[in-house]
Amino acid sequence: MTVAAPEIPRTPLDRLRWAVADAWTITRRGLIHWARQPAVVLVGLLFPVLLVLMFGYLLGGGMAVPGGGDYREFLLPGMFAMTMAFGIEATFTAVSTDASRGVTDRFRSMPMASSAVVAGRSASDMIYSAAGLGLMVACGLAVGWRWHHGIGDALLAFALLLLLRFALIWVGVYLGLVMGTPEALMAVQILVWPLGMLSNAFVATETMPGWLGAIAEWNPLSATVLATRALFGNPGQGGDSWPAEHAVPMAVAWPLLILVIFVPLSVRSYRRLSR
């Protein structure tokens, strides 16, 4: 069989239709990946659950929540945000593996929409992260965490978490394109872990030395954690510092700022592949 080459789209609408179709093909690829390696997916999803159990029960007895309150109620919003931050590693691994194996070059030598590579990546990563968040919520409910301000505020909190994840996809894409090899994952983990620990996810910033607490308060992750604690009605909503008093706007502003920086950087490094 000889296959005729389809016509090149001429109108903007045709181009958009192709871009959507190509993005869906790449999204499907991500979904098939999980179907083919359920063990890897399971370990990835269960790792944050393990952290909840470790911090919640093993270390939690020694943790005091400023202003009182249950430590596990305090911990869970932090762990939700951590789960989103861990996503950088998955995005990075996928993007850098494609770059180093020549798959990115193959895509670029094909008549597909160039936006589809990242759009499809984002879609499948968001689906994965939403599933991960769902599992964490179930885990939270099992260990006694609750939302106290109604479903509307709770949904807003989940939206803020996914917004953070969406912004971090672009950090992962950029790092994946720039580093270009999955072996650099260790370097990315070295970046992600301090970002996670140097926040209010596990301990309240008031308990840290002043300068450290200030850094932790301005951490983008902390903004999302504070905002979701407020929306869920969980303890540990920070002191009277500026970031603490503007938690929800900050939890919107930080991801937007990350997008403003990393979307152009990613597009530029993708273009630089043809230099």
Add this chain to the structure above:
Amino acid sequence: MSSTDVAILAEGLRKRYGNKAALDGFDLVVPRGTVHGLLGPNGAGKTTAVRILATLLRFDGGRAEVAGFDVARHGAHVRYRIGLLGQNAAVDEILSGRQNLEMFGRLYHLPPAAARARAGELLEQFGLVDTGGKAIRQYSGGMRRRLDLAATMILAPQVLFLDEPTTGLDPRSRNEVWSAIRALVADGTTVLLTTQYLDEADQLAGHISVIDGGRVIADGTPDQLKAKLGGDRIDIVVHSDTDLATAAALISRAVGAEADTDRDNRRVSAPVSARVSGLTDVVRALDDAGIAAEDIALRRPTLDEVFLHLTGRHTEEVPA
């Protein structure tokens, strides 16, 4: 030759990285339906040339046309008519062979059913039906390369770029890939092949361009290139280091051409125009001088020797 008979055309292509010229006036004409070998050491500009022609790299000067379309201005049209086989097998390691081909088929905008049917055909054509459901990471190197080749064939491209298609493969896998390439060529595909191996170009290509410093320094059929070296070579390994210089002088005189000395391997190598008389002349000369030879062989010249002859240096001396 009319322009419709030319599948690949490059005129004075130029590409710079900083102040280093990767391509410096690169010219190429490949007629439709032929296999052209691009031969040269690492860093000569082979891969740069292929990446430019496959629309992956911008270039700084010159002109390029592939399948009748200008590479710089009509990239999308070119991309529908080419296949690219890069230095790595560019397939998804986690997907199965069939899933890879289906994905690439859909990215070429085949309807889902057609992509599925095409994947099935290609698996059959490349002898991968039995392993079509396995993840690629369980494939052997040769199978991976064949699947890679199958993925470039989804739209039956007019022009196929093969960048070192068998580097790192064992001899058996190399033969598998070679026969897959031959089958494509029989169907009329034009192939541009880069390689570091003269025997690979010899096996596949009807015409060869030798490239160095970003430009073509010689071209012709494989036999024409080898003839420039005066045909076959004779290798003599002497028993003792101290005999090397004498042996080289004797052999030079016997064959009437300059002999190369490889001190590490105690080997002297020289071109011979007539195989049998050249061999007996050399053996007799060494015998008369009382020099003991450990090994004597007649063989075809290597790329390194073609290259040495053309440029006066070994392929390994060129910085990568």
